[in-house]
Amino acid sequence: MTITRRSVLMGAAAGALAAPFIRPGAARAAEFSYKIANNQPLEHPSNVRLAEAVKAILEETSGAVDIQIFPSNQLGADTDVLGQLRSGGVEFFQLSPVILSTLVPNASINGVGFAFPDYDTVWKAMDGELGAYARGQIENAGLVVMDKIWDNGFRQTTTSTKPIQAPEDLQGFKIRVPVSPLWTSLFSAFGAAPASINFAEVYTALQTGIVDGQENPLAIMKVAKLWEVQKYLSMTNHMWDGFWLLGNRRAWGALPEDAQQVVAKHFNEGADRQREDVMALNATLRGDLEEHGFVFNDVDPQPFEDKLREAGFYAEWKKTYGDEAWEILEAAIGRKLA
C-alpha cells in the first residue's frame, strides 16, 4: 500500500475535503514553507511547545506543512513583525493582544489594570466570551487567529532603584512599557513617565539607564536574565497578558482545509501545554529569581486600583472600548470596574 501525503491527511481529518496536496515528482519538498515569529527566547515554554507543535504538524501532513520558528525577535521588533504579518512576509506570529491593539484597538481589553484576580478567571474569560469577542475583532481586521491564547502571565514590576510598594512610588518613575496606548495610559495614571520600547530593546534600555524599570511576568524576567540589569521585583500583578497565535489570511487560505485543521489542532494543544508549563514555573520562579539576586516584595493591589479609578482610567477605557466590550469584561470578572 502506498501512503501518500493526501491519504495521511485524509486520515487525520476524515471527511474534510482535501485540496490537491501532491505535486507529482515533488514528494519531499514541503509544499508550504511557513515562518512563525515571536519575541521570546528559545527556552521560554512558548518556544518549547511551539517546537513540538511544528514537528507534529510536519509529521501529520507528511512533510507538506513545514513551519520554521524565529524566536527572540529575529525577524524584527514586535511592531515591525506585525506589519510583516499583514503583508505576508511572515505567515504566523505570536503577539500580545495589548500590542496588537495598535492595529485592532479593542484587542487589548484583557489588559485593563487589575481586572483579573487569578488564572481561573483568566482562562474562563479567554476561552469564553471575552476571548471570542477579541478574536472576532481580530478577524474583522483581516487576520487569522487560533482559538487558544498562550500565556504570558501576570505582570510584575522591576526597578534598579527601589521597591514599588505604593502607587506614589511610581510618581515620575521612568518605566519601559510595550508599545500600546493602554500601557502608556496605565502608567501615566500613576504619574509615572512611561517610555514605549519594543521588547527587543528592553535589556539595552535598562542597561544604559534610558529607563529605570520595566514590567513583565516572572517567566520573561527569567529567560531575559533581567536580574543582570535590575534589582527590585515588586509583585504588582497589575495586568494579565497572553499571546494570540495570529496568521496571515492569504497564507492560511492557501492551506487545504484538512491541513488547516492539523495546524490549528497542534497550535491549540501547544497553548494548553504551554499554559501548564508557565503555571508550574510560577511556583518555583520566585525562589529562582531571588537566588539570582532579585529582591522581592509583595504589594497590596487595592491602593493601585483606587488610584487608577481616581485618575479616570477605567472611565476613559470604558468609553474607548464601548459598552458592549466593557460589559463582556465585567461579566467575565464578575464585578464593576467603572
Ligand code: X2X
Ligand atoms: O514586550 C513585553 O514586555 C512582553 C514580552 O511581555 C510582551 O510581549 C508584551
